[in-house]
Amino acid sequence: MTDAIRKDISRDHIRFLHRGAVVALGGFSPRRTLLDWLREDQRLTGTKEGCAEGDCGACTVVLGRLRHGRLVYEPVNACILLLGQIDGCELITVDDLARDGALHPVQAAMVAHHGSQCGFCTPGIVMSLFALYQEAARPVTRAAICDALAGNLCRCTGYRPILDAAFAACASEAADRFMAARQATAAQLQALADDAADVMVGHQGGFFAIPRSQDALASLALDHPEATLLAGGTDVGLWLTKGLMALERIIWLGAVEGFSGISDEPGGIRIGAGTSHADAHAALAALDPDLGEVMRRFGSAQVRASGTVGGNIANGSPIGDLAPCFIALGATVDLRRGDAVRRLALEDFFLAYRKQDRGPSEFVSALHVPRLADGQIFRAYKVSKRFDEDISAVMGAFRFSLAGNSIMEARIAFGGMAGTPRRALLAEAALAGVSLADEAGWGAALDALAEDYQPLTDQRASSAYRRKVARNLLLKALTEVAGTETGLTRLIAHRGALEAVR
Numbered sequence: 001m002t003d004a005i006r007k008d009i010s011r012d013h014i015r016f017l018h019r020g021a022v023v024a025l026g027g028f029s030p031r032r033t034l035l036d037w038l039r040e041d042q043r044l045t046g047t048k049e050g051c052a053e054g055d056c057g058a059c060t061v062v063l064g065r066l067r068h069g070r071l072v073y074e075p076v077n078a079c080i081l082l083l084g085q086i087d088g089c090e091l092i093t094v095d096d097l098a099r100d101g102a103l104h105p106v107q108a109a110m111v112a113h114h115g116s117q118c119g120f121c122t123p124g125i126v127m128s129l130f131a132l133y134q135e136a137a138r139p140v141t142r143a144a145i146c147d148a149l150a151g152n153l154c155r156c157t158g159y160r161p162i163l164d165a166a167f168a169a170c171a172s173e174a175a176d177r178f179m180a181a182r183q184a185t186a187a188q189l190q191a192l193a194d195d196a197a198d199v200m201v202g203h204q205g206g207f208f209a210i211p212r213s214q215d216a217l218a219s220l221a222l223d224h225p226e227a228t229l230l231a232g233g234t235d236v237g238l239w240l241t242k243g244l245m246a247l248e249r250i251i252w253l254g255a256v257e258g259f260s261g262i263s264d265e266p267g268g269i270r271i272g273a274g275t276s277h278a279d280a281h282a283a284l285a286a287l288d289p290d291l292g293e294v295m296r297r298f299g300s301a302q303v304r305a306s307g308t309v310g311g312n313i314a315n316g317s318p319i320g321d322l323a324p325c326f327i328a329l330g331a332t333v334d335l336r337r338g339d340a341v342r343r344l345a346l347e348d349f350f351l352a353y354r355k356q357d358r359g360p361s362e363f364v365s366a367l368h369v370p371r372l373a374d375g376q377i378f379r380a381y382k383v384s385k386r387f388d389e390d391i392s393a394v395m396g397a398f399r400f401s402l403a404g405n406s407i408m409e410a411r412i413a414f415g416g417m418a419g420t421p422r423r424a425l426l427a428e429a430a431l432a433g434v435s436l437a438d439e440a441g442w443g444a445a446l447d448a449l450a451e452d453y454q455p456l457t458d459q460r461a462s463s464a465y466r467r468k469v470a471r472n473l474l475l476k477a478l479t480e481v482a483g484t485e486t487g488l489t490r491l492i493a494h495r496g497a498l499e500a501v502r
Contacts, residue, residue: 010198014087014210017064017188019096020181026201028083030208030250031240035059035078038093046094046123047078050153052241054080054234055389057152060124060302062131064090064185066193067279071186073134073178074278074305075127075151080237081306082230084201084208084252088192090185092178094123097130105176106130109169110162117156125152128301129166133174140170150388151300196255206248210255214365217256218338225360227251231274231311234303253308259365260308268370273310273363280309287329287371290380294321297382300389313346314364316356316420319392319460323350323421325380327413328397331369337362353419375402379477383469385460392416393461396473400431400481407431410445414470416461417453424452427474436482445478446471 013026028037038044038061050058054077061078063086064071073092097104103111106129116122132140132148145166154162178185199210209227211217221227227249230236239245253259253274260274262283269283277298285292298304298321312322313333323346331346335358346367349356358364372378380397384390395415401408410431412424426448434441455466 010200012199012201014084014199014201015192016086016088017090017185017192020185022188022192025083028201028208030082030084030202030206031247032083033079033237033240034061034081034083034086034091037083038078044093044095048120048123049079050120050124052079053238054300054303055151055153056121057124057128057300057302058121060127060152061094062092062127062134063305064092064189066186066189069186071182071189073131075131075148075302076306077151077234077237077302080233080241082208082233082237082240082250082252084199084210084250085230085233085254085306087199087210087255088189088196090189092127092130094126097126099177104130106133106165106169109165113161113165113168115157115162115165121152121154121156125149125154125162128152129162129169131301132166133169133176134178136170138170138173140167142167145170146388147296148301151302207250209249209251211251211253212255213257214259214336217251217253217259217363218336218361220251221361221363222338224249224251229253229314229363231314232276232303232307234299234307235311235315235317253310253363265368268368271309271367271369273308273314273365273367275309277304277307277309277312284369287369288378288380290378291325294325294380294382297388298322303389309367310364313349313367314356314358316350316354317415318353318418318420319395319416320421321382321392321395321415324395324397324413324415326367326369327421327423328380328399328411329370329372329378330399330411331367333364334366334368335362336365341365343368347413347421347423350420350422372399373401375408376400377402377481379480381473381476383473391460394466394469394473395421396470396477398474398477400477402436402481405436407434407436412474414453417455417466417470422453424449424470424474426452436478442475442478446474449474 013024015024038047048058050056059077059079060075062073062075064073128148136144196212198212201208211220228247230250230252260272263270281295284295312320327347332343333346333349334343377400382392383394384392397413399411410428412428415421427445430445430448449471455463457463
């Protein structure tokens with residue numbers, strides 16, 4: 001066992017609640033997924049494998065976690081969640097709902113409203129609705145139901161009877177045995193948290209490690225620079241299920257004290273790298289409603305419950321949604337290696353495709369996102385093939401600093417337009433000092449975008465499509481900020497860009 005986690009209280013197994021009892025589990029492969037453990041080891045085959053990449057929702061289970069002292073139930077994709085990640089949680093699967101021949105209210109509603117046909121997707125849908133049943137404000141809205149089901153794909157029913165079942169199940173406050181046991185369950189989880197210790201399941205040749213402090217994390221990362229740092233697993237999980245990568249050493253960041261959370265600071269907010277997208281939603285929406293909408297469409301409820309803000313940045317994807325938004329806002333990132341912490345502008349963090357300014361054993365520890373100052377306006381737009389739960393083809397984010405009717409400064413960032421999320425420096429320069437009523441100035445900035453980016457053609461979009469969409473999104477942003485469509489109409493007519501904005 002490495003010195004970084006050698007303590008009298010360290011343990012070689014994970015612990016979690018299942019069916020009211022504490023389960024202690026060790027000796028598993030660091031790559032073992034929760035889904036494989038359920039189906040192959042426990043023979044709990046109600047949970048299905050569909051896509052094995054966290055898209056279809058057939059594998060959905062629910063985890064109970066303590067959030068600020070409150071027990072919260074969240075849906076997760078068991079197919080890409082590693083077994084070690086349920087340490088300290090309560091696990092609930094579709095096999096756990098019915099008891100003594102009596103269906104859970106969600107299951108009963110699905111039967112009564114004919115919400116299932118072939119049935120393959122049904123277990124995941126039931127679990128997503130179970131989480132909604134437990135957590136949704138009453139009266140439940142259609143929008144809340146649709147958001148809860150966005151990560152569950154069904155080819156048979158057309159969703160209407162599933163929506164009917166959701167309305168029926170959530171017509172009144174939750175009143176099942178899980179609700180009745182909430183206080184006792186929260187006490188059990190608190191006991192697990194109070195007795196938390198650094199964990200290493202395995203050995204030096206292959207392990208799943210769970211450090212509990214940032215110092216332990218930093219030390220462990222120094223000892224094992226080759227180890228994979230795992231946050232939510234919404235991307236690393238695919239390395240295993242689709243890429244079949246042989247990851248032997250995994251360090252999970254999800255239990256590090258103080259690694260998640262959002263706090264105010266002068267001029268903005270600090271977001272701990274381990275903060276989930278679900279937990280970050282409200283704070284980001286408070287910065288600007290467009291950020292809130294970006295987060296609402298960020299993957300699915302399952303992805304938002306598992307994926308983290310820091311993971312989305314550290315992953316370095318050129319089509320990640322948060323990086324363009326944060327770059328446009330002027331965010332900075334904290335990187336830690338050992339005891340040393342350095343801060344750099346987020347735009348400088350991305351060097352090339354999947355390459356960041358991050359050395360061995362260095363990890364993202366926090367993001368600092370400025371609030372909008374007086375006279376600043378922000379816009380963000382996501383374009384994808386499917387509106388919900390889809391990866392962006394183009395993601396555009398814009399911050400304009402205005403003095404009266406003039407743009408004093410523009411910060412424009414796009415994802416999907418290059419090998420990294422990147423600013424449109426030429427377009428920004430073309431907008432400096434331009435009046436919102438100056439259509440010629442707009443045109444120069446729109447033309448400059450063609451020099452800022454040389455996008456690739458891939459399965460999501462062609463280069464020509466991306467160029468056109470980026471141009472149109474900038475035009476849309478300027479139009480909204482100008483607050484009038486008069487200039488837009490003249491500009492479209494002048495330039496023949498009739499396809500500019502929907």
